[in-house]
Amino acid sequence: MLAPDTIEQHPSPNHGPRPRGTPVDILLLHYTGMETDVGALSWLCNPASQVSSHYFIFEDGRVVQLVDESRRAWHAGRGSWAGDTDINSRSIGIELAHPGHEHGYRAFADPQIAALIALSTGILSRHPIAPARVLAHSDVAPARKEDPGELFPWQRLHAAGIGHWVPPAPVAAGAAFRRGDRGDAVADLQHRFRQYGYGLDEDSEFGPETEAVVVAFQRHFRPACFDGVADAATLATLDRLIAALPGAVPAGA
Incomplete structure (x- = not known):
C-alpha cells in the first residue's frame, strides 16, 4: 500500500460529482496510448480534452493523483459491465503511461506494475470492489478499446490479491x-x-x-x-x- 506522501498531486479540472448513493465498485485500468508520458499527463489535465483519471502511473513507478476518489473522473467513456452503463460514476480509473498498440506496444515496466499493485491494494481497502470488477478498459468497451492489452500482467496482480483470474485452458484444436x-x-x-x-x-x-x-x-x-x-x-x-x-x-x- 502506498503512503499518501509518496503520491504526487497534479489536479485535473476534468471531473464532477458522483451520483448520491452510487457505490465505487469498479477499478478500471487503462494505458495512455500516447507517445510520451508528459504529453499524456498534460492531456488528462487539459480542460479541452474532457478526459481524466483518478491516478496516473509513470513507467518508473511514480504515482500521480489527478482527481480525488470521491469525485467522478472522466476516463471510461461509453461502456457497460454487468448491466451498468455509467462506468465513470462507479469506478476508480488508473492510467498507465504506455505507448499502446498505436505507438509501439511492449511489456509493462516492472516498477510501474509494482506501483500499480501498491496503489490498487489501498484502493481496494477503501472501496467494496470485488475481484471480478477489476477490469480492463477493453472489458467495458470492447468495440472501442483494446487497453491495457494482451501483455498486461493480470496474473501478477491476482497473485498480489488484485482481480479475478484462473489458469487459462490450453489452446487446442476443436469446435x-x-x-x-x-x-x-x-x-x-x-x-x-x-x-x-x-x-x-x-x-x-x-x-x-x-x-x-x-x-x-x-x-x-x-x-x-x-x-x-x-x-x-x-x-x-x-x-x-x-x-x-x-x-x-x-x-x-
Missing part, C-alpha cells in the same frame, strides 16, 4: 464459434459472456459485437491467442471464471 455463426449455441455462449459481466445482446448471431467481446476476453484471460474465435479453450476458461464467482452454482447442480 469453435466465429463470425457468421448463428443459432441457439451462439445465444448460449453470448449468455455465458453476459453472465460474467460483458455487455452483449443474446441475439443468436456471432457478429462484430460478439467478436469484439471475445477478443477483449481473450486479451484479459487467454492472451496466448486473441483472434476473436470462441474456441473450446476460450469457453472453458470463461466457464472456470464463472464457476469461481461468489455464489456460483456448480455445473450440473
